[in-house]
Amino acid sequence: MSTAGTGQAVADRGDKGGVRTALAGLTTRGRSFLAAGVAAAVCSYVLGQGDLLRVGLLLAVLPLVCAAVLYRTRYRVAGSRRLSPARVPAGSEARVHLRMDNVSRLPTGLLMLQDRVPYVLGPRPRFVLDRVEAGGRREVSYRVRSDLRGRYPLGPLQLRLTDPFGMCELTRSFSSYDTLTVIPRVEPLAPVRLSGEAKGYGDGRQRSLALAGEDDVIPRGYRYGDDLRRVHWRSTARYGELMVRREEQPQRARCTVLLDTRGIAYRGAGPDSAFEWAVTGAASVLVHMLERGYSVRLLTDTGSTVPGEGGDGFAGVSQESADAAGLMMDTLAVIDHSDGAGLSRAYDVLRGGNEGLLVAFLGDLDEEQAAVLGRMRQRSPGAVAFVLDSRTWVREPSDVPGPSEVRGERLRMLREAGWTALDVPRGATLDELWRQADRERRGVAATGGGEGP
Incomplete structure (x- = not known):
């Protein structure tokens, strides 16, 4: 891109x-x-x-x-900038291509080209261009890299003119700039079975009825163009008019990824902090479930959803799905801590109906929030929770103590409510925890404790 x-x-x-x-x-x-x-x-x-x-x-x-x-001296110089790519994962490099065109009838003298970039992307690039003939062109490029996600402006481009004797320098600035979006890293995940489904369109898929109007009932009256093979004769005899059966059509399995962004739930900052791990985990699950054919959406503790309130709030199919994926990744690129103290707003969103699989990335929890999460589980056929103890992420690994009694109690409450709850220690990889969640789900199902995620 x-x-x-x-x-x-x-x-x-x-x-x-x-x-x-x-x-x-x-x-x-x-x-x-x-x-x-x-x-x-x-x-x-x-x-x-x-x-x-x-x-x-x-x-x-x-x-x-x-x-x-x-x-x-009158120099007319046109400049352009091209990013390749314009959306890059954290820790990866992007290349910026600069092109200068002399659109005047006079050759230029010695030119110094300088692009303004934020300090987190690296040093400010500078290039010296020799004489550019009338109608000539010069192309240069440089690399940028950031370990911190975000949206970073590039530009405006500055052109420094100098005389042959080096007595004077004048700077001219271009008016345009571009934006580099650094999105969270995405970790590939194993294709484990979730809620008994092998994929978004599988044997365990949900099914919905093909509605033809708000006044439809099962069965409905015959309409011009309906296939006569769908006539329901028993209902026809009962109602005294021709009635037809409604067809069923597959409905994409749904997945809601809940990201806890409460500032009080996390400690520390930087690319190795607990909050950044949670953001990376949410991005990885979103991409993984989209690749498996699920309709997905991102939900935060503030109650905001991506995609928005249009339609059913989930990503659609084909090009719409790709656009929604880009929108969710752009949202995660700039997401920050919220001022909220609880998860009640997210629960209000989930009370609307069947939300499909629920995958949550949570920070520190108190008893009240654990109870709210327990009620969330009732709205979902399967739920997985990755709970981060931010205290273990701000210390050296050798100083990390075992799970506290309070933390163990919170995990027990979630598991009793039906969650597959996993503790996330410092340095853990999401793929390992993802596989562990599948093993625990199968273990619970084998012992008759109910089906997990």
Whole structure:
């Protein structure tokens, strides 16, 4: 995926502040020449040396002439930027391609090209371009990389003009900029069975009736074009009119990924923090379930869902599914801690009906929130919870104690409510926990404790 932005910079004389702008562009060499020339002129007056005055005038006039010529020279240069790709996982590199076109009839002098990038993406790139002929083109590129997810602006592009003697430098800026989106890393997951389903369209799929109107009942009245093989004769005899059966059609299995973003539930910061692990886990599950054919959505503790409230709130199929996946990843790229204290808003969203499989990434829990999660489980045929103890993520691994009694009690409450609840220690990989959740689900089902996720 790539994007391109174009802009145009013109180096010419302005109507206001022209002299100040030109003098402000004098380099250290130009200022030194000007100061030496003034000093020589003063000395020639004091000493009465006419030759010294001529030398002083030459030294003083040279940088001024260079500044005036450079400021009045008209360069029309068009620049464009292309990102490849424009959406990149954290820790991966993206390449930025810059292209400069001289659209004027005059060749340019020495140009210095500089692009403005946030410090987290690396050092500011600078390029020196030799003379660009009229109608010529120059292309350069550089790499950017960030371990922190987010949206980072690139630009505006700056062009620095200089004279052949190095006496003056003027900077012109382009107006356009682009945005690099750094999304969470996605960890591949094993294709385990969830809720007895092998995939989104499988033997364990849900089925829904093909509705033809809000007033439909089972069966419904005959309508022009209906297949006569669907006539339900018993209902026809009962109602005294021709009745037909409604067909069934497959419905994609659903999955809701709940991400706990409460600031009070996590400690620490940075790419190795518990919260970043939870964000990465949510992104991995979303992508994995989409690849398996599920209709998915992202839900946070604030009650916000992605995709939004349109339709049934779940990602659709084909191109709509791809767009929804991109929207969810863009949301996770900039998601941050919330100010909420509980999960009640998320529970209100889940009370609407059958939400399918529920996968939750949770921070520290108290008894009240564990009870809310227990009620959430009643709305889902299967539920998996990855519970992170943020205290273990802010210490060295050798200093990490075992699970506390309070934490063990919270996990027990979730399991009694029907969750497959797993403790997430520091350094654990999501794929290992994903497989462990499947083993525990099968173990519970084999002992007759009910079907897990």
